[in-house]
Amino acid sequence: MVNQLSWKVGGQQGEGIESTGEIFSIALNRLGYYLYGYRHFSSRIKGGHTNNKIRVSTTPVRTIADDLDILVAFDQETIDLNCGELHENGIIIADAKFKPVKPDHVQADFYVVPFTEIASELGTSLMKNMVAVGASCAVINVEVAAFTGVVEEIFGRKGEAVVQKNMEAIQQGYDYMLSQLGDKVSPLQLDEADGRQRMFMIGNDAIALGALTGGVRLMAAYPITPASEIMEYLIEKLPKVGGTVIQTEDEIAAATMAIGANYGGIRSFTASAGPGLSLMMEAIGLSGMTETPLVVVDTQRGGPSTGLPTKQEQSDLMAMIYGTHGEIPKIVLAPSTVEEAFYDTIEAFNLAEEYQCPVILLSDLQLSLGKQTVEPLDFSQVEIRRGKLVQEELPEREDKSYFKRYEVTEDGISPRVIPGMKNGVHHVTGVEHDETGKPSESPANRQAQMDKRMRKLDRLQLNMPVYTNAKHEEADLLLVGFGSTRGAIEEAVERLEKDGVKVNHAHVRLVHPFPAEELLPLVESAKNIAIVENNATGQLANIVKMNVGHAHKIKSLLKYDGNPFQPHHIHEGSKELFELYYSLPSGKESL
Structure with a gap:
């Protein structure tokens, strides 16, 4: 039994790859498993290789797995492109229709299942994806009944007969795969989930x-x-x-x-x-x-x-x-x-x-x-805050002047009205303007309006500028990222800690205005800093250097080939960047 596994389905775009992954993952989510799914797809409507990789776990996961346990292939290209991710105990389940071949260097178990043939016998080859779902269930020991609700929701509007046919396709895929496994117990049977309902x-x-x-x-x-x-x-x-x-x-x-x-x-x-x-x-x-x-x-x-x-x-x-x-x-x-x-x-x-x-x-x-x-x-x-939007009735001004929509204020934020409010008439223009919105090229007015606008954010206070996981007062390495890299960084931190490296993690949630005060203590206390980002020029690294300093110990860990970071990219990349050495059980030291 395993507490997590990675499953991938691949084929040509337009032949149901996305729906296969969707049905598989929704059912498992409803059983209480945690999932993380990522689709690789081409920028065209039909044709070109596509795959959907789904990580299933009994504990929370926030990134794609490094390796692969199960590969479901609807064509040979899927095997050729993705077999490198399979570990030695992995499994390939391929459609018999394309006469699949397992590459010589691949150690994973190889099973050929007639997805298309079974589906065609049930009425339409379009149900081959349901046969594949059933075959996968046999490997991970998930009952076919878990898919009943999902199939009813997706196909119910087409009538009960269609629902039953799809459930039968899942069942036949399950039965066929069991017959292929024979007396062999799959090493990829999932531990039972907690059954809690969560969103996906x-x-x-x-x-x-x-x-x-x-x-x-x-x-x-x-x-x-x-x-x-x-x-x-x-x-x-x-x-x-x-x-x-x-x-x-x-x-x-x-x-x-x-x-x-x-x-x-x-x-x-x-x-x-x-x-x-x-x-x-x-x-x-x-x-x-x-x-x-x-x-x-x-x-x-x-x-x-x-x-x-x-x-x-x-x-x-x-x-x-x-x-x-x-x-x-x-x-x-x-x-x-x-x-x-x-x-x-x-x-x-x-x-x-x-x-x-x-x-x-x-x-x-x-x-x-x-x-x-x-x-x-x-x-x-959830709260709704509308700032200085004037909602009470405005008094009439004795001099009949326009409303000072752009009034110069200490905090840089002027009162705001919506059109139609009595006594709220003002100009609106994209050129520089005075307090009532009338165009003005006066140097004094220009400076006053610019200063007003630019001091708006001086008092910006947020409760989420930087997410931190900082266990160490002095870290060997500080990993910094933004956006979706967080999950991969978190897993890399765990691996580096097991290697004996003291690692802190900071994830920037407010990138402008930059939260320099929050990040500075972590930067100062770290011996080395790696900024992890999916671009070629180290944009976040440059922003950190500009706002926080300490450029001499900051290096960039970059990936810009179109694919996301996986934990091993950060784990191994950090060691290469800083030539960090770790003690191995043998007593030898290696990168």
């Missing part, structure tokens, strides 16, 4: 749910990978609360429409990826200059230009902080888990209204599309 969702769904919970009633956006699921979720949910989603003609229109809605008093936002954010930069500057709240979600992907639309990268960090021309206050949040994505999205809308500035929620493809087990969300934590 991707980061994009958490962001969308956070927006809905945070009071959003309009989303304006243009579809783009890997952000589109946020739109899709809200297209279904927003109309139920009187809201709507508008698909605009481009990202420029999306950002400006969101600004207009926020100016009108409706919480609104947009979501995109790198190429779309490039187009939004002028509008983000408009939000900063007009001091209109704006929340933008950036689901980072491989760039530049079209780049790698369906692959992992974290290369928008500098652009999100410094991309707009001129200087405006801006807040950039970077959640690292699905739970944080939910809570940070709500907080983004509060901050946008409190500080009357653009707030960017920085996700990445792994966080946005990776599916994780999530503990029940605590809605008692």
